[in-house]
Amino acid sequence: MSGEMDKPLISRRLVDSDGSLAETPSKAPKVGILGSGDFARSLATRLIGSGFSVVVGSRNPKRTAGLFPSSAQVTLREEAVSSPEVIFVAVFREHYSSLCDLSDQLAGKILVDVSNPTEQEHLQHRESNAEYLASLFPTCTVVKAFNVISAWTLQAGPRDGNRQVPICSDQPEAKRTVSEMVHAMGFMPVDMGSLASAREVEAMPLRLLPGWKVPTLLALGLFVCFYAYNFIRDVLHPYVQHGKNKFYKLPVSVVNTTLPCVAYVLLSLVYLPGVLAATLQLRRGTKYRRFPDWLDHWLQHRKQIGLLSFYCAALHAVYSFCLPLLRSSRYELVNLAVDQVANKSHLWVEEEVWRMEIYVSLGVLALGTLSLLAVTSLPSIANSLNWREFSFVQSTLGFVALVLTTLHTLTYGWTRAFEENRYKFYLPPTFTLTLLVPCVVILAKALFLLPCFSRRLAKIRRGWEKDGAIKFVLPTDHILVEKTSHV
Ligand SMILES: Cc1cc2nc3c(=O)[nH]c(=O)nc-3n(C[C@H](O)[C@H](O)[C@H](O)COP(=O)(O)OP(=O)(O)OC[C@H]3O[C@@H](n4cnc5c(N)ncnc54)[C@H](O)[C@@H]3O)c2cc1C
Ligand SMILES: NC(=O)C1=CN([C@@H]2O[C@H](COP(=O)(O)OP(=O)(O)OC[C@H]3O[C@@H](n4cnc5c(N)ncnc54)[C@H](OP(=O)(O)O)[C@@H]3O)[C@@H](O)[C@H]2O)C=CC1
Ligand code: HEM
Ligand SMILES: [Cu+2]
Numbered sequence: 335m336s337g338e339m340d341k342p343l344i345s346r347r348l349v350d351s352d353g354s355l356a357e358t359p360s361k362a363p364k365v366g367i368l369g370s371g372d373f374a375r376s377l378a379t380r381l382i383g384s385g386f387s388v389v390v391g392s393r394n395p396k397r398t399a400g401l402f403p404s405s406a407q408v409t410l411r412e413e414a415v416s417s418p419e420v421i422f423v424a425v426f427r428e429h430y431s432s433l434c435d436l437s438d439q440l441a442g443k444i445l446v447d448v449s450n451p452t453e454q455e456h457l458q459h460r461e462s463n464a465e466y467l468a469s470l471f472p473t474c475t476v477v478k479a480f481n482v483i484s485a486w487t488l489q490a491g492p493r494d495g496n497r498q499v500p501i502c503s504d505q506p507e508a509k510r511t512v513s514e515m516v517h518a519m520g521f522m523p524v525d526m527g528s529l530a531s532a533r534e535v536e537a538m539p540l541r542l543l544p545g546w547k548v549p550t551l552l553a554l555g556l557f558v559c560f561y562a563y564n565f566i567r568d569v570l571h572p573y574v575q576h577g578k579n580k581f582y583k584l585p586v587s588v589v590n591t592t593l594p595c596v597a598y599v600l601l602s603l604v605y606l607p608g609v610l611a612a613t614l615q616l617r618r619g620t621k622y623r624r625f626p627d628w629l630d631h632w633l634q635h636r637k638q639i640g641l642l643s644f645y646c647a648a649l650h651a652v653y654s655f656c657l658p659l660l661r662s663s664r665y666e667l668v669n670l671a672v673d674q675v676a677n678k679s680h681l682w683v684e685e686e687v688w689r690m691e692i693y694v695s696l697g698v699l700a701l702g703t704l705s706l707l708a709v710t711s712l713p714s715i716a717n718s719l720n721w722r723e724f725s726f727v728q729s730t731l732g733f734v735a736l737v738l739t740t741l742h743t744l745t746y747g748w749t750r751a752f753e754e755n756r757y758k759f760y761l762p763p764t765f766t767l768t769l770l771v772p773c774v775v776i777l778a779k780a781l782f783l784l785p786c787f788s789r790r791l792a793k794i795r796r797g798w799e800k801d802g803a804i805k806f807v808l809p810t811d812h813i814l815v816e817k818t819s820h821v
């Protein structure tokens with residue numbers, strides 16, 4: 335623990351309440367830590383690096399002292415808590431009660447609860463760890479902070495990973511003191527209100543990409559269905575009907591027929607809810623009524639569905655570039671050449687050449703357009719665009735990508751939908767199935783461009799209502815209002 339870590343991040347300075355940097359008194363403020371585990375060690379190192387002086391309270395200071403930076407004072411718990419005003423409690427919830435012996439010395443001080451419950455603990459206790467700590471020490475002020483920062487991030491400094499530290503407490507003054515410390519350590523304090531929010535703050539590290547669950551399951555479901563369908567058509571059918579072994583197609587060929595279908599269907603599912611919402615608004619003649627829950631949810635998950643579509647499309651492009659490299663395709667090419675030499679024929683089907691040149695070009699253009707959408711969905715880029723620019727890329731260019739993909743698929747499919755020998759076990763070629771939803775979306779969008787519809791829709795979206803005067807009806811369910819999507 336040398337070098338970088340010893341250098342103060344914001345040396346001997348503290349952040350003033352108004353956010354400006356102010357000189358601290360020449361004596362470094364003293365901070366206490368109870369516990370000598372992984373978190374306590376990282377915290378002590380970071381605090382010292384940020385210009386604080388640290389005193390650690392351990393049940394066994396002799397054993398643990400060697401693990402801390404030399405400038406940290408490691409001592410018995412009773413001794414450690416006597417002078418600092420702010421004391422971090424870096425022990426697990428089940429050991430909080432062991433601190434009760436110290437309650438006299440702790441009276442009037444600020445206790446910072448950094449603990450994280452396990453998922454099971456979180457479900458088991460209705461009361462958050464911080465509130466439990468507050469109930470054990472009624473004479474102290476408890477502040478919840480730092481639980482979302484891992485010991486590792488504390489060690490490595492705030493350059494990588496999450497910089498935000500949610501803070502809550504019932505005492506604004508204590509919250510401000512801890513916020514200033516968070517700031518001085520190079521992190522961003524985020525005020526989460528009173529200690530009643532502690533349960534929510536403690537749930538944060540338990541989350542694993544919640545907005546992605548349904549879209550990911552949807553993509554996986556589509557993948558499995560299309561893969562099975564393509565397997566039956568491209569592998570099982572030749573095997574059963576003609577005794578041909580085409581199992582070599584499983585890793586690349588079948589995957590590369592499946593991925594683009596998933597990408598295409600997902601892309602159309604990004605634009606379908608907007609069409610459904612517009613249809614509902616047209617039918618109801620007002621925008622002041624909530625959409626049904628399923629539609630609302632769907633509208634809110636479009637970003638994730640779109641990014642998954644982009645991911646599958648990008649994989650499809652890479653797989654497609656690899657096709658000529660495959661041994662199977664080289665053998666087929668050589669066999670074809672041998673056949674031609676034997677028959678002295680010259681193979682150049684003009685229509686096939688044009689078809690492929692066009693569909694590959696359209697595919698590349700579609701992927702290029704989708705990349706723009708993906709890039710603008712990065713928060714740093716989205717923040718630099720105004721609302722109109724963002725909606726132009728997301729709504730207009732996204733729709734252009736859907737049209738380009740449809741043309742790509744149509745030129746790829748060409749007349750195959752009408753050739754009888756393309757129907758394996760009476761199953762139509764895969765691309766015909768994927769065209770259904772996108773074509774509905776494109777037709778509906780075209781329909782909404784007709785003056786009669788577009789004018790009415792524009793009026794409705796400006797607040798006009800079918801029944802005459804503009805009415806502003808507050809939804810009965812106030813809590814849900816903020817989460818409601820508006821199209
Ligand atoms: C790769 C990729 C990345 C994506 N990233 C994001 C992302 O970062 N964030 C995100 O939200 N979505 C993202 N999406 C999803 C999608 O692009 C957006 O949700 C997009 O805005 C949907 O467009 P839409 O036209 O269907 O719907 P909307 O833009 O919701 O509009 C629906 C219709 O209503 C019209 N309309 C909307 N508001 C008004 C109004 N006030 N007055 C008049 N008419 C109106 C529009 O012109 C449109 O015809 C992404 C998609 C993809 C493929
Ligand atoms: N590790 C991490 O990345 C993060 C940890 N946290 C939280 O920090 C707290 C500490 O975690 P961590 O440092 O990883 O855990 P450790 O197990 O490494 O350390 C816990 C400390 O608690 C003390 N302790 C252990 N048993 C008892 C006991 N029976 N009675 C009293 N004190 C005891 C010990 O200190 P001593 O022997 O000196 O008394 C020990 O060093 C937890 O609440 C955790 O949720 C929060 C965010 C991230
Ligand atoms: C660099 C970009 C792209 C290239 C080079 C490309 C190339 C190809 C190729 C070679 C095929 C034929 C695959 C086969 O022989 O089985 C194909 C089919 C297809 N592609 Fe693309 N593509 C691109 C982008 C896209 C994008 C962005 C989408 C959709 C979002 C897409 C959707 C499809 C679909 C649906 C099919 C038909 C699959 C089938 O039913 O067999 N492609 N593409
Ligand atoms: Cu959902």
Ligand SMILES: [Fe+3]
Pocket residue numbers: 544545631
């Ligand atoms: Fe959700």
